Amino acid sequence: MRRKFLQLLPAVLVLCQAQSPKPTFYTIVREDTFAGYIGGDMERFERGMKYAEKVLADNAQNADALCWTGGGQVFLATRLYAQDLNAKADVLYEGGLALMEHAIANEPGNAGVRASYGGVLAYLAPRLPEWRRKAALEKARAMYEWLYKGQEQVLDRLPLHLRGETLAGLAETNQKLGDLKRAQVYLKRISATMPNTPYAVTAERWLAHPESVGTEQQIVCGTCHEAGRLQR
Numbered sequence: 001m002r003r004k005f006l007q008l009l010p011a012v013l014v015l016c017q018a019q020s021p022k023p024t025f026y027t028i029v030r031e032d033t034f035a036g037y038i039g040g041d042m043e044r045f046e047r048g049m050k051y052a053e054k055v056l057a058d059n060a061q062n063a064d065a066l067c068w069t070g071g072g073q074v075f076l077a078t079r080l081y082a083q084d085l086n087a088k089a090d091v092l093y094e095g096g097l098a099l100m101e102h103a104i105a106n107e108p109g110n111a112g113v114r115a116s117y118g119g120v121l122a123y124l125a126p127r128l129p130e131w132r133r134k135a136a137l138e139k140a141r142a143m144y145e146w147l148y149k150g151q152e153q154v155l156d157r158l159p160l161h162l163r164g165e166t167l168a169g170l171a172e173t174n175q176k177l178g179d180l181k182r183a184q185v186y187l188k189r190i191s192a193t194m195p196n197t198p199y200a201v202t203a204e205r206w207l208a209h210p211e212s213v214g215t216e217q218q219i220v221c222g223t224c225h226e227a228g229r230l231q232r
Contacts (some may be wrong), residue, residue: 070099117140
């Protein structure tokens, strides 16, 4: 398993690496789309989606582009749910999930796709209607569990962001699905191994006051998009 994950590690690293002089597919699409997710910058969001569409025009089976296009549709669905346009939202949401499932089917060993799928659903779950939220969190948890299984033997040697997002994803999905004992395992590991980080600050608050953790509170994306990261 360790050897298998080390073979997959480059795909994970491109998901959340700091911007490089030569942007990758992930850095281009992620920064633009998350400008929409986080700040509501729809111009940036549309630019990211158009880039993914261009990649799909060249290769309709590109797993990375399929996954990010699907994630974009999930985001657009959350905006429609917020307006009580549930029928239209359902079409977009289910279509987005189908695209992400298609990406997994095309490249089941693509760690970047798994991380993208899990991350988008975990981050956007609070914006989903209650009847959608549990299934979204369960799917996100499954993606994080897949990543953790591959990373377990090398997790402590990974960069902060990669360690943090895997453990944060497991902590948050389990917490919000009501499995507090499992959540606390990951929260305690975050607190012990990543002191004085955004992940640890939230983890320690959740550990101290588990009953106060609401649907809107999040630990995922603790270092995804700090100030300046979304500028391109």
